[in-house]
Amino acid sequence: MPALADTRIIVALDYASAAAAIALADQLDPQHCRVKVGKELFTSAGPAVVEQLVGRGFDVFLDLKFHDIPNTVAGACAAAAALGVWMLNVHASGGLAMMQAARERLERAQKPPLLIAVTLLTSLDHNDLADIGCPGTTLERVERLAALSAQAGLDGVVCSPLEAAALRQTLGPQSLLVTPGVRPVQAISGDQKRIMSPSQAIAAGADHLVIGRPITAADDPMAALLAIQDELAAPLLAPG
Numbered sequence: 015m016p017a018l019a020d021t022r023i024i025v026a027l028d029y030a031s032a033a034a035a036i037a038l039a040d041q042l043d044p045q046h047c048r049v050k051v052g053k054e055l056f057t058s059a060g061p062a063v064v065e066q067l068v069g070r071g072f073d074v075f076l077d078l079k080f081h082d083i084p085n086t087v088a089g090a091c092a093a094a095a096a097l098g099v100w101m102l103n104v105h106a107s108g109g110l111a112m113m114q115a116a117r118e119r120l121e122r123a124q125k126p127p128l129l130i131a132v133t134l135l136t137s138l139d140h141n142d143l144a145d146i147g148c149p150g151t152t153l154e155r156v157e158r159l160a161a162l163s164a165q166a167g168l169d170g171v172v173c174s175p176l177e178a179a180a181l182r183q184t185l186g187p188q189s190l191l192v193t194p195g196v197r198p199v200q201a202i203s204g205d206q207k208r209i210m211s212p213s214q215a216i217a218a219g220a221d222h223l224v225i226g227r228p229i230t231a232a233d234d235p236m237a238a239l240l241a242i243q244d245e246l247a248a249p250l251l252a253p254g
């Protein structure tokens with residue numbers, strides 16, 4: 015393990031069972047990463063797996079990307095907060111009123127989690143935008159939705175590392191930039207289309223990197239996580 019605690023990496027526990035997710039989590043150290051529970055794991059294992067991970071000391075990002083009418087999303091966010099998660103997300107394309115309702119409901123929670131909005135999925139590129147009838151470039155779309163989430167008072171956004179530098183300029187230093195679509199050099203991109211390497215993503219201004227398969231599908235997941243952390247630490251160790 016690197017000597018200094020570094021929890022910038024959020025490991026995506028995209029597993030079909032609690033047993034598989036917990037087996038991987040038990041190889042990790044909450045001082046050295048955070049974990050994400052997404053739709054596959056939550057649908058199969060339910061809130062209990064979130065509570066197990068929280069009980070092991072992990073900060074849990076509950077990634078259910080809520081997208082519904084304001085009242086429904088606000089209720090879902092309140093239920094997520096009751097699980098003790100560190101962060102949760104909604105789709106910015108659900109609109110300003112939906113995001114404001116989520117924000118307002120979380121303010122009443124005993125321990126409000128961070129609330130961030132997905133701008134444009136990292137699996138989409140300009141051709142996909144055209145297919146769904148959205149004019150403009152991917153960057154324009156991301157900037158527009160990020161501005162809307164800032165207007166709603168959210169804590170930050172999910173974006174691709176390719177947009178991180180531009181959003182850091184427009185949103186300012188306080189806004190959290192959480193970037194999936196991160197691929198170490200030589201890793202396969204899979205279904206991700208807007209990608210960068212971990213150190214490029216951090217250099218561009220990302221606060222947190224969401225990384226799944228490059229860690230979880232590795233022969234040795236811990237070694238894969240440590241290799242990425244070494245890459246991130248390298249510039250900090252470089253002389254003067």
Ligand SMILES: O=C(O)c1cc(=O)[nH]c(=O)n1[C@@H]1O[C@H](COP(=O)(O)O)[C@@H](O)[C@H]1O
Pocket residue numbers: 026028052077079103132134135136137172173194195196204206224225226227228
């Ligand atoms: O909200 C997310 O976490 C998310 C948003 C997005 O635009 N793209 C994206 O890949 N994700 C999630 O980030 C993780 C990326 O996993 P890998 O592609 O395996 O590294 C998955 O769990 C996705 O659900």
